[in-house]
Amino acid sequence: MDLRTLFLAQTALLVTVAVTLWLARSSADQANGLRTWTWGIAAQGLSYSLLAGAGHLPALLSGGLANALGALSVAFLFVAIRQFLGRAWRWQPLLLMGLAVTAVGVAFGGRYVGATIFNGFAYGVLQLLNAWVLWRDRRVASPRGPLSGQGGLARVQTLVALAHLLMGLVLPLRALLLALGADQADYLDLSKGWQEPVFVFSFVYLVICSLGFLLMCKMRAEQEVRELALSDGLTGLANRRALDEDMGRALGLARQSGQSFAVLMLDIDHFKAFNDQHGHRAGDAALRQFSLCLQAELKAGRAYRYGGEEFTLLLPEMGTEQALAMAERLRFAIASSASPVPAVPGVRSASIGVAVWQTGDDADRLFGRADRALYRAKTLGRNRVELQL
Numbered sequence: 001m002d003l004r005t006l007f008l009a010q011t012a013l014l015v016t017v018a019v020t021l022w023l024a025r026s027s028a029d030q031a032n033g034l035r036t037w038t039w040g041i042a043a044q045g046l047s048y049s050l051l052a053g054a055g056h057l058p059a060l061l062s063g064g065l066a067n068a069l070g071a072l073s074v075a076f077l078f079v080a081i082r083q084f085l086g087r088a089w090r091w092q093p094l095l096l097m098g099l100a101v102t103a104v105g106v107a108f109g110g111r112y113v114g115a116t117i118f119n120g121f122a123y124g125v126l127q128l129l130n131a132w133v134l135w136r137d138r139r140v141a142s143p144r145g146p147l148s149g150q151g152g153l154a155r156v157q158t159l160v161a162l163a164h165l166l167m168g169l170v171l172p173l174r175a176l177l178l179a180l181g182a183d184q185a186d187y188l189d190l191s192k193g194w195q196e197p198v199f200v201f202s203f204v205y206l207v208i209c210s211l212g213f214l215l216m217c218k219m220r221a222e223q224e225v226r227e228l229a230l231s232d233g234l235t236g237l238a239n240r241r242a243l244d245e246d247m248g249r250a251l252g253l254a255r256q257s258g259q260s261f262a263v264l265m266l267d268i269d270h271f272k273a274f275n276d277q278h279g280h281r282a283g284d285a286a287l288r289q290f291s292l293c294l295q296a297e298l299k300a301g302r303a304y305r306y307g308g309e310e311f312t313l314l315l316p317e318m319g320t321e322q323a324l325a326m327a328e329r330l331r332f333a334i335a336s337s338a339s340p341v342p343a344v345p346g347v348r349s350a351s352i353g354v355a356v357w358q359t360g361d362d363a364d365r366l367f368g369r370a371d372r373a374l375y376r377a378k379t380l381g382r383n384r385v386e387l388q389l
Contacts, residue, residue: 003052003199004052004053004054005052006199006200006203007048007049007051007052008048008049008052009203010044010045010048010202010203010206011045011046011048011049011052012045013045013206013207014041014042014044014045014048014206014210015042015045015046017041017210018038018039018041018042018045019042021034021037021038021214022038022042025038028221029217031083032083032084032217032220032221033079033080033081033082033083033084033213033217034080034084034213034214034217036076036077036079036080036083037076037077037080037210037213039076040072040073040074040075040076040077040080041073041077041206041210043069043070043072043073043076044069044070044073044077044206046069047066047067047069047070047073050062050065050066050069051066054066054112059109060106060109063105063106063108063109063112063115064102064105064106064109065105066105067101067102067104067105067106067115067119068098068101068102068105070101070119070123071097071098071101071102071119071122072098074097074123074126075094075097075098077130077209078094078126078129078130079094080213081130081133081134081213082133084213084216084217084220085133085134085137087133087137097122097126100118100122101115101118101119101122104118104119113178116174116175116178117175117178117179118175119171119175120171120172120174120175120176120178121171121172121175123167123171124167124168124169124170124171124172124175125168126168127164127165127167127168127171128164128165128168128169130161130164130168131161131162131164131165131168132161134157134158134160134161134164135157135158135161135165137157138153138154138157138158138161152219153216153219153220153223156212156215156216156219157212157216159208159212160208160209160212160213160216163205163208163209163212164209166201166205167201167202167205170198170201174195174198177194229241230242230245232304232305234284234287234288234305235287235288235290235291235305236288236291237291237294237295237303237304237305237311238302238303238304238305239304239305240304240305240306240307242304243304243306243312243314244363246302246314247314247363247366248363250314250316250357251357251361251362251363253316254357258359259317260317260318260319260320260356260357260358261314261315261316261317261318261356261357262313262314262315262318262319262320262322262323262326262354262355262356262357263312263313263314263315263354263355263356263357263366263367263370264312264313264315264323264326264327264330264352264353264354264370265306265310265311265312265313265352265353265367265370265371265373265374266294266310266311266312266313266330266350266351266352266353266374267309267310267311267350267351267374267378268286268287268290268309268349268350269348269349269350269351269378269382269383270348270382271283271286271308271309272309274286287305287309290309290311290334290350291303291305291311293333293334294311294313294330297329297330297333298313300315300316300317300318301313301314301315301316301318302314312370313326313330318356319356320354320356320387323354323356323387324354324385324387327352327354327385328385330350330352331349331350331352331383331384331385334348334349334350335348335349335350335383348383349382349383350383351374351377351378351382351383351384351385351386352374352377352384352385352386353370353371353372353373353374353375353376353377353385353386353387353388354370354373354385354386354387354388355367355369355370355373355387355388356387369388369389370388372388373386373387373388374386376388
């Protein structure tokens with residue numbers, strides 16, 4: 001295997017990807033770590049170009065500068081992963097690592113095996129830390145709820161974590177074998193035998209991690225766009241489009257298992273008068289506060305803004321008695337300010353209509369019963385719960 005050619009191929013790959021990412025950069029790249037990742041793979045590509053010139057370039061370049069760029073790359077990629085995951089990081093250990101790697105590269109000069117041994121242990125630790133944080137922070141479902149499952153993102157993140165884990169094991173093992181004298185030749189000029197798979201794996205590793213990180217950023221952005229499309233901009237609750245999607249899933253599950261679920265429709269009492277008296281800004285604040293109250297009291301299920309001052313709750317695996325008890329608890333919390341969320345002046349009560357899924361129900365029939373129950377609750381004096389069978 002011609003290792004110089006492999007290093008130059010890695011340079012071409014990484015620099016091309018870095019230039020493409022730089023041309024396509026946006027302000028979002030700062031928050032998700034993609035800008036930092038771009039700098040990292042660019043530094044890595046330049047490092048490989050200097051390593052490919054070992055024996056032909058001055059040792060200060062192919063040893064010292066190449067090691068400095070390699071350390072800079074590893075540090076950038078380490079930071080980028082934490083930026084993507086929203087985790088903190090400290091620059092002091094990374095700076096010390098970079099200075100140590102550079103100093104060792106300069107000290108060994110053209111004796112590349114010595115620098116390789118030191119770098120193997122230093123980089124291996126960071127690779128294992130990357131693998132750990134990627135594995136620990138992967139998500140199968142969105143923390144905001146089932147607006148958009150993150151199974152695909154979790155799978156890609158797991159693959160990238162596995163690549164870092166393998167590299168974190170391979171680098172120290174290779175360094176240990178070199179330290180034990182398994183191969184003390186200039187591995188850039190001579191065939192290495194057992195080391196060749198290591199170099200091939202390093203190329204595959206770069207492809208997996210770079211492509212994987214791009215996919216992670218892309219899938220995260222798609223999820224955020226989807227969540228915006230399925231969220232109510234004022235209250236932050238899910239909107240009617242999300243309700244329709246979740247209702248379809250709930251109906252399918254109920255028809256398969258026979259397990260009932262409940263729909264609650266809530267309407268803030270006298271909200272129009274409150275809005276007219278205090279203005280729309282106060283009305284918007286009341287709706288946001290009311291939404292917080294619903295979320296604080298809701299132990300299972302999901303809340304939606306149905307429209308105006310009307311809200312809907314979807315309560316899975318809940319029968320009639322449980323649904324009525326839940327509705328009464330919500331009504332009491334709103335009317336008595338028993339919720340941990342502070343009450344909004346002027347919003348004193350809500351009327352609630354309850355309907356429970358029965359065999360043969362579709363979405364229109366179930367919503368229709370809940371709506372009729374809500375209408376009866378308001379007709380009978382408001383601040384009450386009604387059930388429509």
